[in-house]
Amino acid sequence: MKGLHGWMRTLEKSEAAVLSTLIKELDQVTASDESSGAQLAEVILKDVSLTANIIRVANAVTFNPSNIAVTTVSRAVINIGFKNIRSICLSIKVLEAVLKDSPSPLLVAMLARSLHGANQAKALCEKLNNTEQEEVFVASLLSHLAELLVLGCHESEVRLLKREIEPSSSIEEKNRCAEKFLGVSLTRLAKTLTKQWRIEGLINDVLAGSGEEDPRVQAVILGDEISRVALLGWDSAEFKEVAQRVAEFKNIGEAEAMFALKKTADETAETVASFGKKVLVEHIPTSTRAAKELEKKYDNETEGLQPNTAIELEALERLDKLLAGDFNINEVFKLCLQGLHKGIGLERVALAIFDKEHQRVVVKYASGQSTEKWREKFVVRYERSRSGFLFNLFERDQAAWIGNSDYQHITQFISPEYLGITGQKRFFISPLATVRKRIGFIYADMGQTSRELNTSYFEGFHRFLDKSKEALTILAAR
Template sequence: MPIFSNTALSIHDILSDDRKGAMELAAVILQDPNLTVKLLKISNTPHYNPSRQKMVTVSRAIIMIGSEVIRELTLVCSFLESILSSTNKQQANEEIAQAIHAAVHAKAIAIATNDASPEEVFIATLLNHIGSISFWCFCGEQGERIQALIKDENYSREEAEKKVLGFKLIDLGASLSKAWKLGNLVEESIKSKALNKNPRVGLVQLGYEITEALKEGTGSKKYEACIRKIEVLTHQSQKVITEKLRNNTSTAFDIACQFGATDAAMLIQSRLNQAIDFEESSPVIDKKQLQFQISQDITSIISDRFDINLLLETVLEGIHRGVGMDRTIFSLLVADKQSLKEKLSLGWRKDSYEHKVIFHVMETPANIFFHTLSGTQAFWAKPSVNVKMYTLRDMNVVGKNECFMMPIFFNKIPIGLIYADRGLSREPLNDEDFNGFKYFTQQANIGLTLYRLQRD
């Protein structure tokens, strides 16, 4: 599950470093276009955005919703993207459905008890069965052997897991949560259920107890026991609790749909035997519309609460998503003017988030970076035309691709450049793309000019 692993670890590193903030968090999210689209789609739902202020950039979403909530949403989206891309079987979807359903119940109770962070309870509940979910999505023959032992030889779930795998899936979950640094509550709720006295871990457990009770029916002893537990915790009436549990199932269905877990959504609804018709359609991105929306964000940043880092990040997102580039980077000239060092990049495949891309500025012979910094306009470099400008050193860093570049100025002095290409997909560039690139990079230079004037 490399997508989830890399995302989870990168987010942990960023949020645990006081020197890093929204820009770095946005950069991690924007590495994955599918994750970006899904996160923005969910961020614009009434559940997370009751003010209904349209959010088209990740940076704006982080500011409006908060980095902690975005962290939680990113973990969920990334996790589900990793597992839903596999060959799911019935058991995997059962696990996912139960996890989402339990998470919604646990969060609702956390809100009712005035918990400091209901979203954290939601995530801890959703990822509580991460070992089981991960296994059943990728299990193959071992999963079939476990199912056979349970069905044909009356093994318990844990006995069957131990016999086939040599360990229990709950132990796998504990190991994964620790390796991926998913957070204290996730780890605590997985590894010590029986003796744990943390009331928040109790909320996670109660979420799953409710889903198990609903399988047996609303008249079952398990269901009545859950009602009594919730009654003690929230001091709500049984009527209010019953109505809330019913609404939670509908909410869980909606959330599963939003995350793209459509098979799991169907299973959630079937808990109440509700016949539904649901058709999932992938969002179609209109580049022109997206460019216009992001340009409105840029105008708002420049004219309102000016934040130079947010401006540059939004400009890069406009190029990356609005123009549709594979790799986009803003690099600053170092003190000796002999190289450019990455300040912010999107789509760059690197060994680690900490690694910075370095471009060398060569005057003799003049390479593409020197040529760009020597002018004042955007440059569309083409290997077939500018063959001598692609030095071996450059090709080792960026390859030999068509690319767009624009020098960035502060007080009329070049301080760096923005570079963009389609070096991964090899899709051709055209005049419309170049015009879009020029528009966004010009906004960066206009913003820096205004920033300097404000400082003066």
């Protein structure tokens, strides 16, 4: 549980940090009546990916019904129009920041809902000028940015959060779950992030819960509620109640309000399709179909990972044959990790070795979901001091069950460095060394589901650890 400051450190590293600069530049250009398309194009051209995406969107049927090819940003601005350009640019950059590293179905659905809500909020303000409408859209979308960035993280706390919330969850429900698993509410994170990135404007009133008399703030709140209840169905009691609130807000009939809400949903789906992100479209309800339903379990291939005795025995037999001949130590290590992961049922396992200077330990091999980046991310310093975790681990030269009360003598030396890398406070770890040299360590945890480790897992960990140590002993004697 990282709390506010821990999650802020995580989110500040996000690519979304560039949004604040982009928003300010777009605001300056679009707010002036004297600004030209060339000035706006100049802002967009500073960002290569934004340039390419704006041209692609401008060529979509939504903005280019004549189907005349658009090849320049200046022409793209004309096609899309000043009244839409700020919201389109922001949407593209949010998509770019969020839809990376194989996003979970829940994250995709939440992003689709955020875009839908922002468009509904903007449509509620049709009597306001274009600049104010765009401000409403921006405030609505940015109010969800912290939430989207958190859901894009792979920490164990986020996986627990994902199991408790749904695309149709209210902000109150999401905040309660976030406080439980993250140690901070999503609203508080959003406020702090907005302040840290110096994002000004309507977004601050929305997050602060102030300015409730401001129709723009009301539109943002109501737009978000529309996107939520639309997921429950156009015929649901919840949607009909919100449609009545929309009718009162716009001073129109309820039937007219329901027609307008469905029309905006259709337009949102069309616009999102023009971004080239078709995976999002199916999560936006339209007048002719419901949004795609998600399964209860998200982003978790290891939910069903269980100990497999057959795989374990096969791996042990293969190791015995290898050790009886002229073996390659890397083959031994890989087979041990396979046995620990698929045989013993440990969800994430890794072999880490010392670098040439013997100052750091870096992951060489890893198995399990979300370990793809461990070779770059899982790097720990070797501190030659009595308070250093690795120093004590090698001094004791035995496997440790970190987080277990029987191993408090070694757990006490754990630093935030390890927790920041793996997100786990409970794991198995054992040093690997010969008489002459420290090699590295073997690591294992339940970082995907955060299931409890137990004695059976630890015994299985020891079985493959013993094979690794036997291989090192044989090599040292040669």
